[in-house]
Amino acid sequence: MKYTDEQKEHIRHCFDYYCKKTIRYQAINLYRESAKYAERNVSYEEILNEYFSECGECDTYPILQYHFEAFGYKFSVNDYKLGNALSQLPKKKRDIILMYYFANFKLTEIARMLGKPHQSISYIHPNIKKIA
Structure with missing residues (x-):
C-alpha cells in the first residue's frame, strides 16, 4: 500500500504524539514511585544520625x-x-x-x-x- 506525502506526515505526527505521551506518562509514574519510595524508606545516614547516641558514645579522655x-x-x-x-x-x-x-x-x-x-x-x- 502506497501512502501519499500527507498521509506519511500524518502517520509520523501520530507516532510522535504517541511517543511523547507515553514518555510523559512514564515519567509521571517514575516520579510517583520515587516519591512513594522516599516516604517508605529511610537512608542509612538518617538512621545513623538519629540513633547514634543510643548506639554508643565515643570516649574522650x-x-x-x-x-x-x-x-x-x-x-x-x-x-x-x-x-x-x-x-x-x-x-x-x-x-x-x-x-x-x-x-x-x-x-x-x-x-x-x-x-x-x-x-x-x-x-x-x-x-x-x-x-x-
Missing part, C-alpha cells in the same frame, strides 16, 4: 586533649598533632589562630581585642599559615 585559653574563651583540641603544634607556638600567635579558626572571629575583631592595628594582625596571620 582529658589526658589526650590540649586545653587553651584566649581572651576568656576556653578551647579543647582533641587532635594530638594539632594540639602539640599549637602548644609550641608563642601565646600571641596561638591566640590569633584559636580566635580565627576555632571561634570564627574576623581579623579586625581580633585586632580590636589585642588593641593593635589590623595590619599587624594581617601580617602575623599569613606567617601562621606558613608555620602550620
Whole structure:
C-alpha cells in the first residue's frame, strides 16, 4: 500500500504524539514511585544520625586533649598533632589562630581585642599559615 506525502506526515505526527505521551506518562509514574519510595524508606545516614547516641558514645579522655585559653574563651583540641603544634607556638600567635579558626572571629575583631592595628594582625596571620 502506497501512502501519499500527507498521509506519511500524518502517520509520523501520530507516532510522535504517541511517543511523547507515553514518555510523559512514564515519567509521571517514575516520579510517583520515587516519591512513594522516599516516604517508605529511610537512608542509612538518617538512621545513623538519629540513633547514634543510643548506639554508643565515643570516649574522650582529658589526658589526650590540649586545653587553651584566649581572651576568656576556653578551647579543647582533641587532635594530638594539632594540639602539640599549637602548644609550641608563642601565646600571641596561638591566640590569633584559636580566635580565627576555632571561634570564627574576623581579623579586625581580633585586632580590636589585642588593641593593635589590623595590619599587624594581617601580617602575623599569613606567617601562621606558613608555620602550620
